[in-house]
Amino acid sequence: MPSSNHWGVAYGALFETSARNAVFQLIELVSGPRFRCHKRTKAWDKMGLVQWLKGQFLCHLVICYGFFVSGLLINLLQICTLPLWPINKQLARRINCKLGYSLTSQSVALLEWWSGTEITLYTDPENYRLYGKENAIVVLNHNFEIDFLCGWTFCDRFGVLGASKCLAKKELSYLPVIGWMWYFLEMVFIKRKWEEDKRNFVQSLQNLRDYPENFWFLLHCEGTRFTEEKHLVSMEVAEKKSLPKLKHHLLPRTKGFWVAVQNLRGTVAAVYCCTLNFRNNETPTLLGVLNGEKYHPDLYVRRIPLESIPEDEAECSAWLHKLYQEKDKFQEDYNQTGCFPGPKVTPPCRPWALINWLGWTCLLLYPLCLLLVQLVNSGSILSILATVAFCAAVSVCVRWMIGQTEVKSSSSYGLPLNNK
């Protein structure tokens, strides 16, 4: 058994090697290939200095600090728009869309620029021209921990990020910063108990009828994230209802979809049937994104005009079940062939998310650095401890928020005790 001293020596050596190689890489970056350093380890060659930096706690702390503090400032600005609502509601909504963009796009920048993830879209080019130019209900599978982040990235590429909304479980409205922001963006929250939800749900949808910006309304009809256990339970329900079994999806809950379609007729032009998958069986996580891991998502989008969806509840439910059977087939084919049907396109990446992120980072890092210098100069133990405590609190809070995206913290919705 190696002693703790052995571990210490091993860790020290590893750190030394990494640090030395980091210096070599820096020299190489500055001087070019003429002074190529040959002492680097193969592992280091692969990882690279930048990749190494992306995995460092200090970088994560800076990112979390920027996100959290800018988020609180944005929440404060949102509160300041409250007096405007009774005077000029549309202006208040537009301002809130911009403020929402400023916060949400930071996580998009993290995915696009920090982790370098590039999303590929499979869709009909005729429909592609309409994306972002009309309101739509988006029906998306709920298998991945970063599916919301991929969704946001698409919203950004088509210019609807600030205004986009979803049908979300009530618990998400309590999330610091993000949940508070959603309140001002008129997100629709539900307890997933129909009797308690129906009035507020319908009213919230009706409120969107005169929304001043184009929006996408995201609906995860499965209602919860895919787990093997929930899949088994929902397939028992499918059997009882004599519905075909699904392999890659939970059985969709149909009431929310029907109510959304009925209340958004005349406001929304189409349903975007979206099927998301990741190449090479990747299981992406938000922590992976923070560590700079690059993922390869593929999204298949079909545009279905709203007029073609039945108005009657039973027919609409049957229509949605059929849609999920088709989606399930696309997933199965993707697993076999590695691609979705239809032409591929990568919507152009816009610079605003990055500019906004860098702007906030510079703005907030400057006072932080000044504070740190002052702290060191003052030598006050109490102030130093207070600063360390603040950083720890920010980091714990963001880590807790990231935890909410993890499937292992999924609710019991869809498990036997919760079923009707």
Ligand SMILES: CC/C=C\C/C=C\C/C=C\C/C=C\C/C=C\C/C=C\CCC(=O)SCCNC(=O)CCNC(=O)[C@H](O)C(C)(C)COP(=O)(O)OP(=O)(O)OC[C@H]1O[C@@H](n2cnc3c(N)ncnc32)[C@H](O)[C@@H]1OP(=O)(O)O
């Ligand atoms: C071009 C690019 C395009 C697109 C880009 C993609 C996306 C971008 C778009 C926008 C992004 C914007 C924001 C996103 C940001 C972040 C947020 C992300 C995610 C948060 C999402 C969530 O929180 S998901 C959780 C909440 N949502 C839902 O629950 C929706 C689904 N549920 C419903 O709709 C339900 O109908 C309901 C909640 C409204 C009501 O549910 P309830 O159960 O009360 O009633 P139902 O009638 O629906 O269900 C009862 C029937 O169900 C049967 N049953 C029982 N057990 C099960 C089971 N395990 N599975 C299936 N069915 C079951 C039961 O028998 C009842 O049947 P009856 O026949 O008797 O009715």
Ligand SMILES: CCCCCCCCCCCCCCCC(=O)OC[C@@H](O)COP(=O)(O)O
């Ligand atoms: C630069 C930014 C760095 C820090 C980023 C932190 C961002 C935290 C964002 C939290 C957003 C939370 C969205 C969670 C979406 C989600 O996946 O919810 C689960 C529900 O659907 C279903 O719930 P369940 O029934 O529990 O499966």
